[in-house]
Amino acid sequence: MAIERSAAKRPNWSSGFAFIMATLGSAVGLGNIWRFPYIMGQNGGAVFLLMYIVLSVFICSIPLLCELLLGKQMRRGVIRSYEKINRKFSAFGWLCFITSIFIPCFYFVVGGWTVNYIFIYLLGTIPVDQINTATFETFAAQPIAPLIMGIIFLVLCAAFPFRGVNKGIEQANNIIMPMFIIMLLFLAITGLFLPNSIEGLKFMFAPDFTKFNFTTVLTALGQALFTMSVGMGCLVTYGSYLKKDSDIIQSSGLLILGNTIIAVLAGVMIFPAVFSFNLEPSAGAGLVFITLPKVFAALPFGQFFGLIFFVLLFFAALTSGISLLEVSIAAILEKFKISRKIATVIMSSIILVFMVPTTWSFGLLNGYKLLGKTFFEIMDFTASNVLLPLNTIILCVVVGWILKPKMELLTKNEKFYSVFMFLLKFIVPPVLVLLMLFGLDVL
Numbered sequence: 555m556a557i558e559r560s561a562a563k564r565p566n567w568s569s570g571f572a573f574i575m576a577t578l579g580s581a582v583g584l585g586n587i588w589r590f591p592y593i594m595g596q597n598g599g600a601v602f603l604l605m606y607i608v609l610s611v612f613i614c615s616i617p618l619l620c621e622l623l624l625g626k627q628m629r630r631g632v633i634r635s636y637e638k639i640n641r642k643f644s645a646f647g648w649l650c651f652i653t654s655i656f657i658p659c660f661y662f663v664v665g666g667w668t669v670n671y672i673f674i675y676l677l678g679t680i681p682v683d684q685i686n687t688a689t690f691e692t693f694a695a696q697p698i699a700p701l702i703m704g705i706i707f708l709v710l711c712a713a714f715p716f717r718g719v720n721k722g723i724e725q726a727n728n729i730i731m732p733m734f735i736i737m738l739l740f741l742a743i744t745g746l747f748l749p750n751s752i753e754g755l756k757f758m759f760a761p762d763f764t765k766f767n768f769t770t771v772l773t774a775l776g777q778a779l780f781t782m783s784v785g786m787g788c789l790v791t792y793g794s795y796l797k798k799d800s801d802i803i804q805s806s807g808l809l810i811l812g813n814t815i816i817a818v819l820a821g822v823m824i825f826p827a828v829f830s831f832n833l834e835p836s837a838g839a840g841l842v843f844i845t846l847p848k849v850f851a852a853l854p855f856g857q858f859f860g861l862i863f864f865v866l867l868f869f870a871a872l873t874s875g876i877s878l879l880e881v882s883i884a885a886i887l888e889k890f891k892i893s894r895k896i897a898t899v900i901m902s903s904i905i906l907v908f909m910v911p912t913t914w915s916f917g918l919l920n921g922y923k924l925l926g927k928t929f930f931e932i933m934d935f936t937a938s939n940v941l942l943p944l945n946t947i948i949l950c951v952v953v954g955w956i957l958k959p960k961m962e963l964l965t966k967n968e969k970f971y972s973v974f975m976f977l978l979k980f981i982v983p984p985v986l987v988l989l990m991l992f993g994l995d996v997l
């Protein structure tokens with residue numbers, strides 16, 4: 555497609571609404587519903603939540619704007635955007651590219667789990683009241699079935715970037731996001747009526763500061779970046795399809811607010827149920843898949859609600875999965891001047907290869923650990939707690955100190971711009987560097 559190679563004819567979002575839905579669709583996904591509760595469960599609950607909110611609003615909002623701004627100004631994917639600033643910065647783009655392979659490797663495995671749960675609820679292969687911890691563990695430990703489910707998820711995600719920006723990516727988001735939010739509200743309210751739900755709320759909202767440590771802060775930072783899709787050039791890519799006059803401040807505000815509310819709602823949906831059914835908050839990656847089926851079993855029409863929930867979760871994951879793929883696809887499409895279709899096939903194949911060991915981490919390869927972590931956990935940890943913060947630091951330094959983005963692309967308000975630039979140059983990078991060094995136990 556020659557169209558996409560020249561900046562003048564680059565595809566554009568067809569409306570402001572489409573852009574907001576696409577960024578929200580990218581941000582809201584398994585990160586909020588699957589990763590957030592399980593990571594919060596392992597990191598002490600309320601203290602983690604507090605860190606997460608503070609970091610999202612006060613720190614991550616700056617690189618979020620910065621990514622959109624870089625894309626909007628350069629109108630290129632992440633590798634070419636860096637190269638346009640300076641040829642020597644190519645490596646920074648490639649680091650984002652590598653991150654965009656790391657994340658799908660485990661993300662798509664979890665996407666595959668949602669596909670499996672859709673089948674379970676749709677076909678009724680297991681009676682609703684018998685879907686339990688063992689259901690999840692036996693499934694995840696198999697060598698072939700989870701891999702097939704993961705591949706189904708990968709192919710469905712890849713179908714959208716394959717078709718292009720407007721037809722594919724936009725259409726998917728406009729319908730799914732509003733429906734998803736309604737379902738979440740319903741389940742969160744249901745959760746509050748479960749016996750013992752107050753314990754879950756205490757776990758989430760009453761901080762126990764003895765649990766505070768720097769690893770928790772770094773993990774909260776990783777989670778904040780992860781759920782907002784910051785730190786890998788995803789928003790550079792989506793920002794590159796923006797028209798010059800689109801308002802990115804408003805959409806970023808909405809993104810941070812919407813994303814945080816959805817994560818908290820997801821917590822309220824999960825933790826009262828975890829305590830009500832005597833489950834372990836620190837159960838790990840299977841937490842949502844183990845907890846929610848118990849809620850559905852307790853509801854009238856449980857099979858129906860289970861099905862609707864997993865279908866919506868699947869779609870939320872799909873819109874994020876699409877954005878994950880779009881980063882590497884847009885990057886190599888421009889870099890090597892290949893067609894969008896070929897780029898999609900190449901990237902999907904590479905990801906597929908790495909998905910094999912992550913999938914098998916729950917079964918065949920369960921015994922193989924490095925520093926106590928399975929391959930799945932290593933990919934997740936490295937991507938979220940090392941690569942995303944590292945890419946974000948580089949982004950802030952390069953854009954703040956070297957590119958110095960054009961003011962009119964961000965705002966007409968000079969004061970706002972200088973505060974933004976001040977935070978971008980002097981506050982955010984050192985804070986992130988310190989958090990990383992402390993969190994990784996380097997200091």
Ligand code: TRP
Pocket residue numbers: 580581582583584585586657779780781782783784785786788874875877878
């Ligand atoms: N934010 C998404 C979620 O919460 C995942 C995601 C999409 C992502 N694009 C990203 C994470 C880019 C990091 C970087 O599910």
